[in-house]
Amino acid sequence: MHLKWKNWTHVTKLDPDKHLNPGAIEEVATSGTDAILLSGTLNVTPENLTALREQVEGYGIPLVVEPADTDGALFDGVDMLFVPSVLNTPDSRWVVGKHQRWALECPDIPWNLVVPEAYVVLNPNSAVGRVTGAVCDLSPAEVAAYARCAEHYFRFPIIYIEYSGMYGDPAVVKAAAEAIDDATLYYGGGINSAERAAEMGKYADTIVVGNAVYEAGVETLKATVRAVQ
Template identity: 85%
Template sequence: MTGTHLKWKNWAHVTKLDPDKHLDAAAVEAVATSGTDAILLSGTLNVTRENLADLREQVEDYGIPLVVEPADPEGAVFEGVDLLFVPSVLNTPDARWVVGKHQQWALACPEIPWEQVVPEAYIVLNPASAVGRVTRAVCDLKPAEVAAYARCAEHYFHFPIVYIEYSGTYGDPAVVRAASEAITGASLYYGGGIDSAERAAEMGRYADTIVVGNAVYEKGVETLKATVKAVQ
């Protein structure tokens, strides 16, 4: 557990699997052995403790680090995972997604294993995405505005991860570059629309870690492997 907690900063490629989507056993094995650094169990809609636990059971025997990123902190599952990446969405007017739901989580679950928790500062930039709609994120931001959020995340709030989330669409490399240049110690994660080696390499120039999700379901494991090779 401790080793995984220290090594996450060195991950270049993370694969996101959605509990609300299905992969057969062969595909799960191919993902787990693709060379990706970790598997992130995460989704926005229709994520339950049951389907999250089912997905965890599918991937837990491969020896790859497992991370749960709860859509709602109150739905977090601790058992059988290495880390919890817990997001706060910075660019929303709804404070529930910054700290409110987290406070409710701490109230309902006083025994949170805080040594497993890694806070993430989310900057959500696709208004059509489920996470954009649910959190009411303000997405029409210029690169300088995103960079300012990133600086606040690192220097004011001391988030260890700044996550640029385009969720389902390929983002603007200039935005990711601006965020990268704004921070010095936090790790920059990028997720959204990476469905080729070329896109992985482009965003990998600026982000410390790229997250690949939809491509696994839409284009298959060979595409995933190509994105791994592009950044490692």
């Protein structure tokens, strides 16, 4: 299970702070997406994260939690923990500080489930961009340099180009893809059609679809799955 994420091409991100009815949850889980990522930036609590996990479990699809903070982690009933570090912020808390506090406060972290992610956040108006203070006005070459550092210096297995709510620049994603050798490149942001999924899927190993599930519906999600699989 733990290495199968390397072969995923499509991941669906569900936000604990948002709501889908049980019928929609079932459609998401059976849409053909490779995994469900339980992740959000604001108002993520152990309670709403657990409630969402209980909604999506039982479908035989991998469940991944991306902790938003040290008190937003959930270990029980999930297959993996994708833990992000935001590289393009001057605030070191988002690179390693919160991680150190997590290790301090949670001595029983199941490290065998942890997969580190190197985030490059590129939408300054997104919640994650504002919270982390990410420096987003980066050229493709600058993003590619972050990707090279992430893979070759820090040895991150996942590099995540995150536009979070807006559709990004394919040239940026292409540059990041060309800069790395073995790391897995994730792209997330604004994928609300098969065309956009296919465009970013040319460069990213894995696309992440989130807001479209809530804004455009499950049929749109299914179209993005078909576009990359």
